[in-house]
Amino acid sequence: MMKKTNPTISVIVPVYNKEAYLRECVDSILGQTYKSIEVILVDDESTDGSGAICDEYAQRQERVRVIHQKNAGPTAASVAGMEQAQGGYYMFVDSDDYLEPDMLWEMVGRLAGQPGEIVCCNHVVEKQRKTENVQCGVEPGIYEGDMLRQQIKARLIGEERKVIPLSRCMKLCEKSVFEGNEVYYDYSLRFGDDTNLMYPALLASSRVVIMKDAFYYHYRYVEGSLVHSYVEGLYENVERLMGAVKRAAEDKKAPDRERAAAREYCYMLLYVMKNELRAPGKDYRRRIQAIFGEEKIRELVLNTPLPVTERSNQLLYVGMQYPGGVLLRVLRLVLKLYDRK
Numbered sequence: 001m002m003k004k005t006n007p008t009i010s011v012i013v014p015v016y017n018k019e020a021y022l023r024e025c026v027d028s029i030l031g032q033t034y035k036s037i038e039v040i041l042v043d044d045e046s047t048d049g050s051g052a053i054c055d056e057y058a059q060r061q062e063r064v065r066v067i068h069q070k071n072a073g074p075t076a077a078s079v080a081g082m083e084q085a086q087g088g089y090y091m092f093v094d095s096d097d098y099l100e101p102d103m104l105w106e107m108v109g110r111l112a113g114q115p116g117e118i119v120c121c122n123h124v125v126e127k128q129r130k131t132e133n134v135q136c137g138v139e140p141g142i143y144e145g146d147m148l149r150q151q152i153k154a155r156l157i158g159e160e161r162k163v164i165p166l167s168r169c170m171k172l173c174e175k176s177v178f179e180g181n182e183v184y185y186d187y188s189l190r191f192g193d194d195t196n197l198m199y200p201a202l203l204a205s206s207r208v209v210i211m212k213d214a215f216y217y218h219y220r221y222v223e224g225s226l227v228h229s230y231v232e233g234l235y236e237n238v239e240r241l242m243g244a245v246k247r248a249a250e251d252k253k254a255p256d257r258e259r260a261a262a263r264e265y266c267y268m269l270l271y272v273m274k275n276e277l278r279a280p281g282k283d284y285r286r287r288i289q290a291i292f293g294e295e296k297i298r299e300l301v302l303n304t305p306l307p308v309t310e311r312s313n314q315l316l317y318v319g320m321q322y323p324g325g326v327l328l329r330v331l332r333l334v335l336k337l338y339d340r341k
Helices: 019-030 050-060 074-084 103-108 145-151 193-203 234-251 257-277 284-293 295-303 311-321 325-339
Strands: 009-015 037-043 064-068 089-092 117-126 131-134 141-144 171-174 207-220
Touching (some): 037 074, 141 145, 257 284, 284 295, 284 311, 295 311
Parallel strands (some): 037 064, 117 207
Antiparallel strands (some): 117 131
16 A cells, blocks of 8 residues: 555553563564554553563663553553654554554555544454454544534544544554643543543544454453442542543534533443442442432433433433332342353
8 A cells, every 4th residue: 555654653552460461462563564663661550570571672672662650540651651752643552452463554554644633443352252343333434524523523422332432542643633632631530541531632633534344453351350340439430531521522612512421421321320230238229329319410311312222221221210229129130140141
């Protein structure tokens, strides 16, 4: 493919306790057929051998640099990487994932060399028993102008299936889309931190390319992660995340921002309901009824039309609308059966 530009790409890898997967990750980056890259490993005060592995690569690979920082979370690590980056384009890779060898070559081939562009590929979810190809929820193509505004920016939030996954990964971003976004970052977030980073960046974009097929990024679904466990403080986390999302939507004049943010808040509350149903002990019903009985949350849920197609979400949605004791006990039992699969 004839390339219109040949930029240096800064590949930023936040690293925290991923010793078992880190070498495969870094090797897949260094093995890219596109060679004009620098690799920035940001060790977020790992307590396993990850930091030493980062130093090892930096000592023997001139394209690799390491930042060691106090533990501050993935967003802070990503920002630290951007502050040290020398490339004109950024790509983020999670330290337990890996890339196909031609990923960067193919993505660079879609660049026009203009400020504000983002190229998005698709990804493969690697589970213990199977793999699954996951595509963007919008048609492949080049989105600019009104088409970008209406088909991408208006739909980044507020839909059950995202038109573009708001992951920081699977994207090649011209660096200016991140400029000035520090005002929206909440480094305390442990849920939705990707949205916190990428939503304002995508709103700042001038050109977005959605690649066809292009299953280049391998996302490792690690069993035993937070997916099936109770996360204390998730509701408060969602509150802070949505505050940042609303500020970014308002400042950057996102289309349909008020209704989209209301729907997104409700979709986030589905996670909250699921999380609280997993809470240990018998106090889960009181906690759920306190959250969903709160006046502002009850008004939001009852007054926001919310398309819900996933069967599991449909049950949770009913629980959000009618958080009664008997229904909550049924939902908790159903969720326990699901988690055992």
